[in-house]
Amino acid sequence: MLIVMHHHATSEQIDAVVAAVKTMGLIAEPIPGSIRTAIGVLGNQGYVDDSTIRNLPGVRETIHVSKPYKLASRDFHPQATIVDVAGVRFGNGLPPVMIAGPCSIESEEQMQAGAAAVKAGGGQMLRGGAFKPRTGPHSFQGLGVDGLALLQRAGQAHGLPVVTEVMRIEQLDAVMRHADMIQIGARNMQNFDLLKEVGKCGHPVLLKRGMSATLEEFLAAAEYILAEGNPKVVLCERGIRTFERATRNTLDLSVVPMIKELSHLPIVVDPSHATGKRSLVPVMTRAALVAGADGIMVEVHPDPARALCDGAQSLSGPEFSELMDSVRKLLGFLGFANN
Amino acid sequence: MLIVMHHHATSEQIDAVVAAVKTMGLIAEPIPGSIRTAIGVLGNQGYVDDSTIRNLPGVRETIHVSKPYKLASRDFHPQATIVDVAGVRFGNGLPPVMIAGPCSIESEEQMQAGAAAVKAGGGQMLRGGAFKPRTGPHSFQGLGVDGLALLQRAGQAHGLPVVTEVMRIEQLDAVMRHADMIQIGARNMQNFDLLKEVGKCGHPVLLKRGMSATLEEFLAAAEYILAEGNPKVVLCERGIRTFERATRNTLDLSVVPMIKELSHLPIVVDPSHATGKRSLVPVMTRAALVAGADGIMVEVHPDPARALCDGAQSLSGPEFSELMDSVRKLLGFLGFANN
Amino acid sequence: MLIVMHHHATSEQIDAVVAAVKTMGLIAEPIPGSIRTAIGVLGNQGYVDDSTIRNLPGVRETIHVSKPYKLASRDFHPQATIVDVAGVRFGNGLPPVMIAGPCSIESEEQMQAGAAAVKAGGGQMLRGGAFKPRTGPHSFQGLGVDGLALLQRAGQAHGLPVVTEVMRIEQLDAVMRHADMIQIGARNMQNFDLLKEVGKCGHPVLLKRGMSATLEEFLAAAEYILAEGNPKVVLCERGIRTFERATRNTLDLSVVPMIKELSHLPIVVDPSHATGKRSLVPVMTRAALVAGADGIMVEVHPDPARALCDGAQSLSGPEFSELMDSVRKLLGFLGFANN
Amino acid sequence: MLIVMHHHATSEQIDAVVAAVKTMGLIAEPIPGSIRTAIGVLGNQGYVDDSTIRNLPGVRETIHVSKPYKLASRDFHPQATIVDVAGVRFGNGLPPVMIAGPCSIESEEQMQAGAAAVKAGGGQMLRGGAFKPRTGPHSFQGLGVDGLALLQRAGQAHGLPVVTEVMRIEQLDAVMRHADMIQIGARNMQNFDLLKEVGKCGHPVLLKRGMSATLEEFLAAAEYILAEGNPKVVLCERGIRTFERATRNTLDLSVVPMIKELSHLPIVVDPSHATGKRSLVPVMTRAALVAGADGIMVEVHPDPARALCDGAQSLSGPEFSELMDSVRKLLGFLGFANN
The missing domain is CATH 3.30.70.1140 (Phospho-2-dehydro-3-deoxyheptonate aldolase; domain 1)
Structure with a gap:
C-alpha cells in the first residue's frame, strides 16, 4: 500500500x-x-x-498495490486450472465447452425435449433453473426441488452433465444430489455465506459475475470459494449494467483475455443473458470463442414462444443446431481438433 | 403494454x-x-x-406501461405509510428518524459505548452489524449470532430500538428475537427468497437499494415483501455504482422526492456508505433531510481509528453530537417541532 | 408516441x-x-x-415509439450503404478494412516509418492525429496543421488513403485538403455544429461513438450528417465508460450486430482505445471481426516505447504484422476471398 | 507515480x-x-x-499520485477563489447566486417576460441559450447570434448580468460582446481548443461537468482555462449519466463538498438538467444549497407549456417566485444575511 x-x-x-x-x-x-x-x-x-x-x-x-485476491491470481499460480465436471473439462486451452438448455425447468416433457435438442446439436452440458430469481413477485418462480429431478433425469437420459443454480444454502444439499455443477447467479456473487458453503462442499462451481461487479470484485468472490479449499471454480461473464439499454446488459468481452492475464481460472461466456436478444446470441457466441472463452452457456428451449422465462433470448432446437454447426467450423479453424 | x-x-x-x-x-x-x-x-x-x-x-x-410493482405504488395507495418500530415511527411527514451506530458489532464495551454516544447525541435508533458482507474473505466477518445479544443489550440499556442486517434465511429467527427492525442489505436486495421470508415474518424491514438497482427494481423488491402481507417496509438509499470513484458510491438524492411521487413507503438515506468519507457525512445528512428523507442512518463508532470495519466513514461520538446539533436546528427550521 | x-x-x-x-x-x-x-x-x-x-x-x-433518427435507420433504408474512401470500400459484406497508424503525428520520420509498417503488415488505410484532445493541458497537444502534410505525404508514399480527426470547424478545410476521410472523435460526437458542417462538406466521415452515448444517440448523431446530404458515414465503436476500470473503456461489441439490425451504415471497431492495453488489441480485433465489424482501426507506432501519446496501447510494426497474419487467416475462414 | x-x-x-x-x-x-x-x-x-x-x-x-490538475487544486491554492460577474460574486462563503431563465432564447417578448419573472422572483443573473445542442437534427436549434442581443437587452432592462453558452470558437467574440459570463456546456467540457480560447479571453466562465466526466477530469478541464491565465472559473454540476433513467441524469450532490475539499473554485448546481423534471427542481435546489453550492441555475420560462426546449423541466414565473421564497428562508437559516 x-x-x-x-x-x-x-x-x-x-x-x-x-x-x-x-x-x-x-x-x-x-x-x-x-x-x-x-x-x-x-x-x-x-x-x-x-x-x-x-x-x-x-x-x-x-x-492499494495488493489485490483482494491471491489464490485466484495468476501471479501466484501461473499454471492454468482445469475444472472437471463429470468428465467434461474446462480451461487451459482445452476445447471450449458448450452448455445449453432452458432458462427454467418447466416439465418432464420440456426438459427431455430440451436435452434432446442440446444433445442433437452437439452440446456437452445441460443447464436449467429450478429456483428462479425474478425481478417482480408476480412472475413464474420456478419448480423448486421438484425441478431438480427433472433436470437430472433429462441429463442422464442424454448423457449430459447438468448445471443448475443454487440460491440459498438450504438448497445446496438437494442441488448437489441432482447436479454435477452448482451455479452461483449474478445476484448472489457477493452472497458471501453462500460462497463459503459452496467452497466447503467441494462440488464444481460456475460463478457468474455480478451485474455491477468489477473484475477485481469478481476474482475476490472466487477467492471466497478457493479459500475454503474448493479449487473447482469456472467464472462466467454474463454482461454488466451500464447506461446502454439497447441490449439487456453490456457484454464485456474484453474481460475474457483480461481474466486470462490476471487469473488461472477458466472463464465461460453467457451471451443469452448478456444481450437478451435471440438474434444476437449466435454472433456473440462466436465472438466470445475467438476472444478465448473456455466455454459458452446459451439458453435453448424446445418451444421458445411458449417458454415461461426469457423466451425472447432462447434459441429453438434447430437454431441451436445451426449455431453449433458454425461453432464446430470455428473451433476447427481455431485449432481445436475433433470437438 | x-x-x-x-x-x-x-x-x-x-x-x-x-x-x-x-x-x-x-x-x-x-x-x-x-x-x-x-x-x-x-x-x-x-x-x-x-x-x-x-x-x-x-x-x-x-x-411496458404497467410497472412491476403495484402494492408499493402511490397510484394505487395514495395514503403515505407510517412504519412503527418499537415506538419509533417513520414516514408521512413525521420528524425524520436518526439511526446511528457502528458498522459492525465488535464487543460488549464497544456496543455500550457506541449506544451511549448515539443516545447522548440524540439518536433514536441503534444500528450494528453481526453478519458482515465483506468483499474479500480475509477481512473481519462479524461476530455472528453472539453479536446480536450485544446489540440488543446495548439498545435496551439506552432505550434505543435496534436494527441489524440479516443475510440468510436461517439467521432470521435469531435476528427477530434480538432486533426491532430487520435490515436487508444492498447485496441482498434481489435475494428474492429472503425477501419473501421477511415478508412473511411481519417484522419491520429496512430495505437497502442494490448498488445497481433502478428505482423500478427497488420498488419491485419492496413489492416482494408487501406481497407476502408485511406492509412495514422502510426504503433506504445508500448510493449507486457509477463511473465516479471520488466517492465510494454516488449518492442519488433525487431518488428521495422521486420515490415520494411514486410510492407511499418511507425512505431513509445512508450517507456513510454512499460517500465512504467521514468529512462528507454531516453535509450530506443535512442535504438528505432537506430532500425529504424520512430518516438518516449514519455510522458512529466510539473509536473510529480502531474500528474493525469502515472506520474511514464512521463518526466519533463527539462528531455525531455535533452533527445532531446541526440536525436539530435544521429540523426546527423545517417545521418539525420538538424532535 | x-x-x-x-x-x-x-x-x-x-x-x-x-x-x-x-x-x-x-x-x-x-x-x-x-x-x-x-x-x-x-x-x-x-x-x-x-x-x-x-x-x-x-x-x-x-x-416514444419513433426514434430520433430516420435516415440512418434500416427500417427506412433496407439496403446496406457502402462508403468509398479513395477506393477503399466499407460495408455491405465487403472484406473488412484495416486502418492503422500512430495515435499522433510526431515527425516526418515517424510517419513514414509508421506508414511503412502499416503497408508492410497489409493495412489498407493510414491514421494519425494532428490535433489531439488530451485530458490535461500539460500533455503533448499534437503538431496541428503541420502534421496534416506529414500524414498526407506518408499516405501517398505508401499508397494508403488517410483518415485524421477534425476538432473544430476552422480545421475542416485543411483536413479536407490533406485527408481522404474525416474523423469525428468521441468527445465531439454531439458537437452538432461540427456534425452539420461535416455533413455539408461531402467528404467521407468516420464517426466515433461518444463515451457515454447510447446507441440511439449514436445513430441520431449520424443523422445530423446524413440530414445535410452526406451519406458517407462510417460508424466506429471505441468503448464506453462504465464502472469497470480494468480496461480503459468497456468495448461494447454487441453493438456491432445491433447496429446492423437498426441501421444500414458500416461500423468499424477501435480495440486500441477501447481496451487501452496492447496485449488485448489482437484478440479483440479478431473478436470484432467475428462480430461482423466492417473494419478495424488500431494504433501502430514504429517505436511504441517512445510514442508521445498512447504508447501503452500501440502495436509495434512487427506486432502489427503478426496481427495481420492472423487477421488474414480469419478473414479467409470467414469467406472473404483474397483480402 | x-x-x-x-x-x-x-x-x-x-x-x-x-x-x-x-x-x-x-x-x-x-x-x-x-x-x-x-x-x-x-x-x-x-x-x-x-x-x-x-x-x-x-x-x-x-x-498515479499526482493529479492532472494543479492550478485548480486547493492543495496548491488554499484560499477560495471569488469570481465576479458584473458585480455578482460567487464563492468563498458568499451568499449563493441564483441564476435563472429560459432554456432557449425564443423571442423578444419571451426574453423580456422571462427576465421580468427572474427579477420579480429575486434572481440575480439571467440565463438563456442562443445556440442549442440538440440530440437530433430535427429539433429547434436556437436563434443563434440574433438571440444574443435579445438576451442582453432583457438582462439590461432588468438589471441582471447574463450568461449564455458558446459552442464554437467563432461564436466567442459575439458571446463576449453580449454576455457577462460564458457557459461551456457539458458536451464541450473536453473541447480543449474551446477551453483554451476561453482561457485566453479573460471573461468569467461557467464550466459544466461532462455527463460522464469524473471529478478528476472535471478539474483537469478547469485547469485548461486556468493555465491560459483566466482564473474566473465557476464549476457547474448538472447530473451524470448512470444506469438510472427515472430522472434525466443522476444529480451527484456529494460532488459539491468533495470539490470544496479538492479545489478553491466556486461550484453551482443545475437541478433542472440534472433531474429533467419540474416537480423535483425546488426540492433539489434546496438540497444543493444545504450541500454548500455557491449558486443555483434553474430554468424558468414565462409559459413552460409553450417552451420550444425543455419545457418539462422549466418553472413558470410564479413557481420560481414560490421557490425563491423558500430559498430566501433557507439562506436566512444558513446564516446568509440579507440575500
Whole structure:
C-alpha cells in the first residue's frame, strides 16, 4: 500500500502515520518527493485494511498495490486450472465447452425435449433453473426441488452433465444430489455465506459475475470459494449494467483475455443473458470463442414462444443446431481438433 | 403494454401478434399510424411478461406501461405509510428518524459505548452489524449470532430500538428475537427468497437499494415483501455504482422526492456508505433531510481509528453530537417541532 | 408516441391532453384500459417533442415509439450503404478494412516509418492525429496543421488513403485538403455544429461513438450528417465508460450486430482505445471481426516505447504484422476471398 | 507515480524500468517488498505520462499520485477563489447566486417576460441559450447570434448580468460582446481548443461537468482555462449519466463538498438538467444549497407549456417566485444575511 500525504502535511503528521502503520505490524518507508511525501507500506502478505489510516490528519489518500485476491491470481499460480465436471473439462486451452438448455425447468416433457435438442446439436452440458430469481413477485418462480429431478433425469437420459443454480444454502444439499455443477447467479456473487458453503462442499462451481461487479470484485468472490479449499471454480461473464439499454446488459468481452492475464481460472461466456436478444446470441457466441472463452452457456428451449422465462433470448432446437454447426467450423479453424 | 411493429410488417404478422396476445387472455387493439402499426395490449392487471411476444416476426419492440410493482405504488395507495418500530415511527411527514451506530458489532464495551454516544447525541435508533458482507474473505466477518445479544443489550440499556442486517434465511429467527427492525442489505436486495421470508415474518424491514438497482427494481423488491402481507417496509438509499470513484458510491438524492411521487413507503438515506468519507457525512445528512428523507442512518463508532470495519466513514461520538446539533436546528427550521 | 395517464386521471385531464396533441397537428387516440387510459399519438413523421405534454395534469409519462433518427435507420433504408474512401470500400459484406497508424503525428520520420509498417503488415488505410484532445493541458497537444502534410505525404508514399480527426470547424478545410476521410472523435460526437458542417462538406466521415452515448444517440448523431446530404458515414465503436476500470473503456461489441439490425451504415471497431492495453488489441480485433465489424482501426507506432501519446496501447510494426497474419487467416475462414 | 512490478519480475526488468524513468529526467527509487518490488518515481512537478513505462516487461501497473490538475487544486491554492460577474460574486462563503431563465432564447417578448419573472422572483443573473445542442437534427436549434442581443437587452432592462453558452470558437467574440459570463456546456467540457480560447479571453466562465466526466477530469478541464491565465472559473454540476433513467441524469450532490475539499473554485448546481423534471427542481435546489453550492441555475420560462426546449423541466414565473421564497428562508437559516 502507498499512503499519499498532503502537500502541506507536517513532519509530525508523517511521523504519526508511520507509527500507525507499525502498530499494524507492517513496515513504513517514507519517500519524500519534490512536492509531497508518500509512505510505502511493506511486509503485508495480502490486501491491507486501510480504514484506520485513511482519516489520519495529513493523509490525502491510500493506494492499494495488493489485490483482494491471491489464490485466484495468476501471479501466484501461473499454471492454468482445469475444472472437471463429470468428465467434461474446462480451461487451459482445452476445447471450449458448450452448455445449453432452458432458462427454467418447466416439465418432464420440456426438459427431455430440451436435452434432446442440446444433445442433437452437439452440446456437452445441460443447464436449467429450478429456483428462479425474478425481478417482480408476480412472475413464474420456478419448480423448486421438484425441478431438480427433472433436470437430472433429462441429463442422464442424454448423457449430459447438468448445471443448475443454487440460491440459498438450504438448497445446496438437494442441488448437489441432482447436479454435477452448482451455479452461483449474478445476484448472489457477493452472497458471501453462500460462497463459503459452496467452497466447503467441494462440488464444481460456475460463478457468474455480478451485474455491477468489477473484475477485481469478481476474482475476490472466487477467492471466497478457493479459500475454503474448493479449487473447482469456472467464472462466467454474463454482461454488466451500464447506461446502454439497447441490449439487456453490456457484454464485456474484453474481460475474457483480461481474466486470462490476471487469473488461472477458466472463464465461460453467457451471451443469452448478456444481450437478451435471440438474434444476437449466435454472433456473440462466436465472438466470445475467438476472444478465448473456455466455454459458452446459451439458453435453448424446445418451444421458445411458449417458454415461461426469457423466451425472447432462447434459441429453438434447430437454431441451436445451426449455431453449433458454425461453432464446430470455428473451433476447427481455431485449432481445436475433433470437438 | 404497447407492441411496436416494424415499418414493413405485413398484415399477416400483425394478425399473428394479435392472436398471440389473445391466447394470453388479454385484449389486443391495433393502432395503425402513418408510418407503422402499434398494438395496444389491454386487460392486464399488472406487469405483462412479454417474452413470447418480443420475437414474433415483424415486432420491433415492446414497451411496458404497467410497472412491476403495484402494492408499493402511490397510484394505487395514495395514503403515505407510517412504519412503527418499537415506538419509533417513520414516514408521512413525521420528524425524520436518526439511526446511528457502528458498522459492525465488535464487543460488549464497544456496543455500550457506541449506544451511549448515539443516545447522548440524540439518536433514536441503534444500528450494528453481526453478519458482515465483506468483499474479500480475509477481512473481519462479524461476530455472528453472539453479536446480536450485544446489540440488543446495548439498545435496551439506552432505550434505543435496534436494527441489524440479516443475510440468510436461517439467521432470521435469531435476528427477530434480538432486533426491532430487520435490515436487508444492498447485496441482498434481489435475494428474492429472503425477501419473501421477511415478508412473511411481519417484522419491520429496512430495505437497502442494490448498488445497481433502478428505482423500478427497488420498488419491485419492496413489492416482494408487501406481497407476502408485511406492509412495514422502510426504503433506504445508500448510493449507486457509477463511473465516479471520488466517492465510494454516488449518492442519488433525487431518488428521495422521486420515490415520494411514486410510492407511499418511507425512505431513509445512508450517507456513510454512499460517500465512504467521514468529512462528507454531516453535509450530506443535512442535504438528505432537506430532500425529504424520512430518516438518516449514519455510522458512529466510539473509536473510529480502531474500528474493525469502515472506520474511514464512521463518526466519533463527539462528531455525531455535533452533527445532531446541526440536525436539530435544521429540523426546527423545517417545521418539525420538538424532535 | 404513447401518453400514459395516471390511474386516477379525470376525463377532463384526458380531454385536455387530447386537445394539446391536436394543437400540435397530430392525432390523439385514447385507449381506455382496465386500470388506466393511454393515449396514442398518430400522424407524426418522426420523433415528437413531448416537453409540452409531459407535465400536463394527469400525465404519468410519455413513451416514444419513433426514434430520433430516420435516415440512418434500416427500417427506412433496407439496403446496406457502402462508403468509398479513395477506393477503399466499407460495408455491405465487403472484406473488412484495416486502418492503422500512430495515435499522433510526431515527425516526418515517424510517419513514414509508421506508414511503412502499416503497408508492410497489409493495412489498407493510414491514421494519425494532428490535433489531439488530451485530458490535461500539460500533455503533448499534437503538431496541428503541420502534421496534416506529414500524414498526407506518408499516405501517398505508401499508397494508403488517410483518415485524421477534425476538432473544430476552422480545421475542416485543411483536413479536407490533406485527408481522404474525416474523423469525428468521441468527445465531439454531439458537437452538432461540427456534425452539420461535416455533413455539408461531402467528404467521407468516420464517426466515433461518444463515451457515454447510447446507441440511439449514436445513430441520431449520424443523422445530423446524413440530414445535410452526406451519406458517407462510417460508424466506429471505441468503448464506453462504465464502472469497470480494468480496461480503459468497456468495448461494447454487441453493438456491432445491433447496429446492423437498426441501421444500414458500416461500423468499424477501435480495440486500441477501447481496451487501452496492447496485449488485448489482437484478440479483440479478431473478436470484432467475428462480430461482423466492417473494419478495424488500431494504433501502430514504429517505436511504441517512445510514442508521445498512447504508447501503452500501440502495436509495434512487427506486432502489427503478426496481427495481420492472423487477421488474414480469419478473414479467409470467414469467406472473404483474397483480402 | 508508483510503478508496481510483477511478483516474478527479474532484477534485469527492474533495472530496465529504473533506467527508463531516468531517461525521463526523473528519479526512480525501488522499494523491495515481501512479495514484489515497487518503484517510486520522484522529481516530477505534475502528472507523469506513463505510457512508455506501462508496457515494459515485468510491469504490472502504474499508479498515479499526482493529479492532472494543479492550478485548480486547493492543495496548491488554499484560499477560495471569488469570481465576479458584473458585480455578482460567487464563492468563498458568499451568499449563493441564483441564476435563472429560459432554456432557449425564443423571442423578444419571451426574453423580456422571462427576465421580468427572474427579477420579480429575486434572481440575480439571467440565463438563456442562443445556440442549442440538440440530440437530433430535427429539433429547434436556437436563434443563434440574433438571440444574443435579445438576451442582453432583457438582462439590461432588468438589471441582471447574463450568461449564455458558446459552442464554437467563432461564436466567442459575439458571446463576449453580449454576455457577462460564458457557459461551456457539458458536451464541450473536453473541447480543449474551446477551453483554451476561453482561457485566453479573460471573461468569467461557467464550466459544466461532462455527463460522464469524473471529478478528476472535471478539474483537469478547469485547469485548461486556468493555465491560459483566466482564473474566473465557476464549476457547474448538472447530473451524470448512470444506469438510472427515472430522472434525466443522476444529480451527484456529494460532488459539491468533495470539490470544496479538492479545489478553491466556486461550484453551482443545475437541478433542472440534472433531474429533467419540474416537480423535483425546488426540492433539489434546496438540497444543493444545504450541500454548500455557491449558486443555483434553474430554468424558468414565462409559459413552460409553450417552451420550444425543455419545457418539462422549466418553472413558470410564479413557481420560481414560490421557490425563491423558500430559498430566501433557507439562506436566512444558513446564516446568509440579507440575500
